[in-house]
Amino acid sequence: MNDYLLKENILDSQAVIRLRSSVGWDSLSEPTLTKALANSIFFASIWHQGQAVAMGRIVGDGHQYFYLQDMIVDPAYQKLGLCQRITEHLVSQVKSIAEPGAFFGLMAAANVAGVYQKYGFVERPAHMPGMVMPIT
Template sequence: MEQEISINLPIESHEVPKLRELVGWDGRHADYPMLFERCNYWAGLRETQGELIAFGYVAGMGLQHGYMEDIMVHPQFQKQGIGQALVKKLLQEAERISLEIVTLTFDSKHTSFYTESGFTLCSGGLWRRQD
């Protein structure tokens, strides 16, 4: 991939929901562009024709701790190292802005991806609103 992953890459409101749907997630159209205003920073990558093919972000108070979320790579570009490069870029930015801790949750099938990307496994919990 010739292009480089960029921090706070300019992204149109419809692009991330489209990518979310391509990877099999709910588009969450209502989250954009508000997410860009509320997260600490994001990273993205476009393919040579300009389509957004990778995205992820870190949210939090921006003091000591951040939470990494929505790490996604377009299905046609998976298994090429883009995901790990995306996580690495997000963690480099965390270091640059002096975050000391970055956490995330992930499906257990992605354990090796995140441990190879520098994360240590730990226990945690999850709360979901009951509809």
């Protein structure tokens, strides 16, 4: 894993469009994506051989509300622990600034929701979809 580098700088819109496309997500316009990315609270990407192969970010207000967003791993690089590495990094970043009582949430596909439980996220009731992480 030494040849996989974690970086905190925000990716350019073209790199994000490529990653989104690799997992079948809808395309966004470059201006919209550029603005959205610039408003990230935290950002992490994994690079391999000069190319971004995974990313994730934290959005919210930076005080009371935090959301883990846009966790993407290029399918050619899945099952290598890259999602785990990014998630651990971003959770650590949020915990470094969040005060008790802050809300830390995410939305996940049913088949990957369990991945986030090991970081402290818990499933919400069926009438309130999503997951939350109590900050203690």
